[in-house]
Amino acid sequence: xxxxxxxxxxxxxxxxxxxxxxxxxxxxxxxxxxxxxxxxxxxxxxxxxxxxxxxxxxxxxxxxxxxxxxxxxxxxxxxxxxxxxxxxxxxxxxxxxxxxxxxxxxxxxxxxxxxxxxxxxxxxxxxxxxxxxxxxxxxxxxxxxxxxxxxxxxxxxxxxxxx
Amino acid sequence: xxxxxxxxxxxxxxxxxxxxxxxxxxxxxxxxxxxxxxxxxxxxxxxxxxxxxxxxxxxxxxxxxxxxxxxxxxxxxxxxxxxxxxxxxxxxxxxxxxxxxxxxxxxxxxxxxxxxxxxxxxxxxxxxxxxxxxxxxxxxxxxxxxxxxxxxxxxxxxxxxxxxxxxxxxxxxxxxxxxxxxxxxxxxxxxxxxxxxxxxxxxxxxxxxxxxxxxxxxxxxxxxxxxxxxxxxxxxxxxxxxxxxxxxxxxxxxxxxxxxxxxxxxxxxxxxxxxxxxxxxxxxxxxxxxxxxxxxxxxxxxxxxxxxxxxxxxxxxxxxxxxxxxxxxxxxxxxxxxxxxxxxxxxxxxxxxxxxxxxxxxxxxxxxxxxxxxxxxxxxxxxxxxxxxxxxxxxxxxxxxxxxxxxxxxxxxxxxxxxxxxxxxxxxxxxxxxxxxxxxxxxxxxxxxxxxxxxxxxxxxxxxxxxxxxxxxxxxxxxxxxxxxxxxxxxxxxxxxxxxxxxxxxxxxxxxxxxxxxxxxxxxxxxxxxxxxxxxxxxxxxxxxxxxxxxxxxxxxxxxxxxxxxxxxxxxxxxxxxxxxxxxxxxxxxxxxxxxxxxxxxxxxxxxxxxxxxxxxxxxxxxxxxxxxxxxxxxxxxxxxxxxxxxxxxxxxxxxxxxxxxxxxxxxxxxxxxxxxxxxxxxxxxxxxxxxxxxxxxxxxxxxxxxxxxxxxxxxxxxxxxxxxxxxxxxxxxxxxxxxxxxxxx
Numbered sequence: 001x002x003x004x005x006x007x008x009x010x011x012x013x014x015x016x017x018x019x020x021x022x023x024x025x026x027x028x029x030x031x032x033x034x035x036x037x038x039x040x041x042x043x044x045x046x047x048x049x050x051x052x053x054x055x056x057x058x059x060x061x062x063x064x065x066x067x068x069x070x071x072x073x074x075x076x077x078x079x080x081x082x083x084x085x086x087x088x089x090x091x092x093x094x095x096x097x098x099x100x101x102x103x104x105x106x107x108x109x110x111x112x113x114x115x116x117x118x119x120x121x122x123x124x125x126x127x128x129x130x131x132x133x134x135x136x137x138x139x140x141x142x143x144x145x146x147x148x149x150x151x152x153x154x155x156x157x158x159x160x161x162x163x
Numbered sequence: 164x165x166x167x168x169x170x171x172x173x174x175x176x177x178x179x180x181x182x183x184x185x186x187x188x189x190x191x192x193x194x195x196x197x198x199x200x201x202x203x204x205x206x207x208x209x210x211x212x213x214x215x216x217x218x219x220x221x222x223x224x225x226x227x228x229x230x231x232x233x234x235x236x237x238x239x240x241x242x243x244x245x246x247x248x249x250x251x252x253x254x255x256x257x258x259x260x261x262x263x264x265x266x267x268x269x270x271x272x273x274x275x276x277x278x279x280x281x282x283x284x285x286x287x288x289x290x291x292x293x294x295x296x297x298x299x300x301x302x303x304x305x306x307x308x309x310x311x312x313x314x315x316x317x318x319x320x321x322x323x324x325x326x327x328x329x330x331x332x333x334x335x336x337x338x339x340x341x342x343x344x345x346x347x348x349x350x351x352x353x354x355x356x357x358x359x360x361x362x363x364x365x366x367x368x369x370x371x372x373x374x375x376x377x378x379x380x381x382x383x384x385x386x387x388x389x390x391x392x393x394x395x396x397x398x399x400x401x402x403x404x405x406x407x408x409x410x411x412x413x414x415x416x417x418x419x420x421x422x423x424x425x426x427x428x429x430x431x432x433x434x435x436x437x438x439x440x441x442x443x444x445x446x447x448x449x450x451x452x453x454x455x456x457x458x459x460x461x462x463x464x465x466x467x468x469x470x471x472x473x474x475x476x477x478x479x480x481x482x483x484x485x486x487x488x489x490x491x492x493x494x495x496x497x498x499x500x501x502x503x504x505x506x507x508x509x510x511x512x513x514x515x516x517x518x519x520x521x522x523x524x525x526x527x528x529x530x531x532x533x534x535x536x537x538x539x540x541x542x543x544x545x546x547x548x549x550x551x552x553x554x555x556x557x558x559x560x561x562x563x564x565x566x567x568x569x570x571x572x573x574x575x576x577x578x579x580x581x582x583x584x585x586x587x588x589x590x591x592x593x594x595x596x597x598x599x600x601x602x603x604x605x606x607x608x609x610x611x612x613x614x615x616x617x618x619x620x621x622x623x624x625x626x627x628x629x630x631x632x633x634x635x636x637x638x639x640x641x642x643x644x645x646x647x648x649x650x651x652x653x654x655x656x657x658x659x660x661x662x663x664x665x666x667x668x669x670x671x672x673x674x675x676x677x678x679x680x681x682x683x684x685x686x687x688x689x690x691x692x693x694x695x696x697x698x699x700x701x702x703x704x705x706x707x708x709x710x711x712x713x714x715x716x717x718x719x720x721x722x723x724x725x726x727x728x729x730x731x732x733x734x735x736x737x738x739x740x741x742x743x744x745x746x747x748x749x750x751x752x753x754x755x756x757x758x759x760x761x762x763x764x765x766x767x768x769x770x771x772x773x774x775x776x777x778x779x780x781x782x783x784x785x786x787x788x789x790x791x792x793x794x795x796x797x798x799x800x801x802x803x804x805x806x807x808x809x810x811x812x813x814x815x816x817x818x819x820x821x822x823x824x825x826x827x828x829x830x831x832x833x834x835x836x837x838x839x840x841x842x843x844x845x846x847x848x849x850x851x852x853x854x855x856x857x858x859x860x861x862x863x864x865x866x867x868x869x870x871x872x873x874x875x876x877x878x879x880x881x882x883x884x885x886x887x888x889x890x891x892x893x894x895x896x897x898x899x900x901x902x903x904x905x906x907x908x909x
Contacts, residue, residue: 065264068376
């Protein structure tokens, strides 16, 4: 009886509305946590594993030496590499393909790489317009690397003290 | 040897006096790390990796050079042994570059494996590492001598097995370098084994460089088909292409070694001239077509041209498999033709089998004397030559009767330089000498011969030998009196109780003889087949430019308007395109299953290592389908094992001694002895790029003695039949010895 009476009073005095408005008015003055994506972005860890890239040395020479350790370690068999001896006698890739549909973004390739050539960047907002688009080749990977080199090296720098 | 008992890691083990500790440990499956020790090489004890603790001995001892003694208590894994091994490992890694990611040895490297167990994570060495510049050592082996750990396995291999000391250690201490003494590259025909013995990536395969990683490849047990030995190999393929061939241990055949020809010939498989689609020639124009049409075209052509069954000729190269030989001859015989042959490069052909040997491979290494007639065994049959060399190391003497003094890797006692046209009379002289010395009756044909001094020496050695062998080589094939010579050698062998090693025809010729791939009855052989009556030919892997003794007349016959030629071939080149009317692309070596029969008569089957490229099909399948289309019964096989089992039932026709009519030759005339270099032996090897660029592969010289050169007006570097001349005194008089990889032009 007492319970019913309490509910009746609450209902007629717009109790729930007041509770709601209280939250609203509190959040009205609180600091907001949403960001305006894509204009604004949330911060991410230097270890974030996004789209892959192949890096170069500062002198422009590609880092990858076709050791195929990433291919061997890849649990999803997403990496395909072909190697050759370049004219200057060094070991280089002729083909370096990553199938992003297969990739599970575990980062093992990055861990296995002895020369820090293959890295996973902080890029995660990408899309393919065709099925074949999921396979990114060496040229594309190097382009991604060139475009994002400063971000990649910054992330590597930040992470280095924890390794 | 007396038996002793020792204790290794707590196990009581019986061994014989003098066994090294490491060999006992290996037998017992106890792992002792090592770099310089190799079971087939002498003990050097210079890497110090195999240090073990022996109870009562204050310092750790190398297991490879310490003989076991009765009651010894050995510990390979206790703290003292481990400490010593780890210390050695640290030293070995001081100068070793950490370039495993780009090293082709990575993944199969003994140093890498041992370092995983005995190496430390961090090096205490912080000074500059040593760098050793590379000297090129030829087209087959890539050197990265900075990686070398000075185990000297390659040096010992050269000195002890290859018989040519080409690599050596120079300098001292920190400055020690393993390098070739000469700059023109490795000459040995077994050089590829240095790659196998090298425990690190200092010596790696040059054609394989950076092609694939070791762990990616698919290894299949196979058998090499280039020579009579049938060396056991692994073919390693990556993405459907053979990338490398390495040796497989088999003590009774190839021990742990294989010849460079077996190791590097695979490159020919990926040559651009591979036949990938069936092709037919319509009105002189080549058209690509599908299998059904091509086979129908081939069968129609055979039916229309060989109106009588005996107008069909069937020829195969000596490198075909047992199954292919069997099906080819069965097809021909069911069709009604006896014109079957594989002996394409011989001037005289016997009617029965011609490859009888009375010795087997492992016995060759224990002979006390060898007479080599007409063979450069070192390049032609490297593994048989290796056995002869082992015999010479145990004190056997070797005499030779060749057109030229070849560069053997053992010392020969007496070299009787004999021009081909004089070989018959020379052997008659030897036989006479044998008869005179042993007081045997002399047969009529040699009664009026007076043995010369050198033939007396050869005869003396033959008689003195209790357990000798006469080796008949490939060079006899081109001799116009080859049958008479072989008969004569048999007489000499029986008069002196010696054994015969017949290595006149290489490849898989024992299989061909096993299934009677030779004409019987009125059948025509490879020489008599080129008459006007034979109108249709079925060729398997035959290159008319190289394979025939008289390639001109063969090519001329094939390209006649009314002769129809069906070529089952893995490759297309100008000569095939000119002579054939249909090309049926065939799987090559390692691409189809098959069987090889070796010198000992050992039957070795192998399965396909890779799929054949393009639309090409295994040879035995093509022949089977052709037989079906020709309405021949009894060739309905399901797989090649069925063919093999049936083929092995057949028994070969024993050689009826051919009473050869002896060709009388004016032996004062200069004769040309055309001998193909070893890497021109078959269609695959001829297309193997690295082999052709190696020292042995580039052999292309017409050797002539000064006197003979004067007689026929030749001087150094002239071209004789298209081959540059070299005037040397080591050539028989009245003979031009041509050793070449070019196609025959005469």
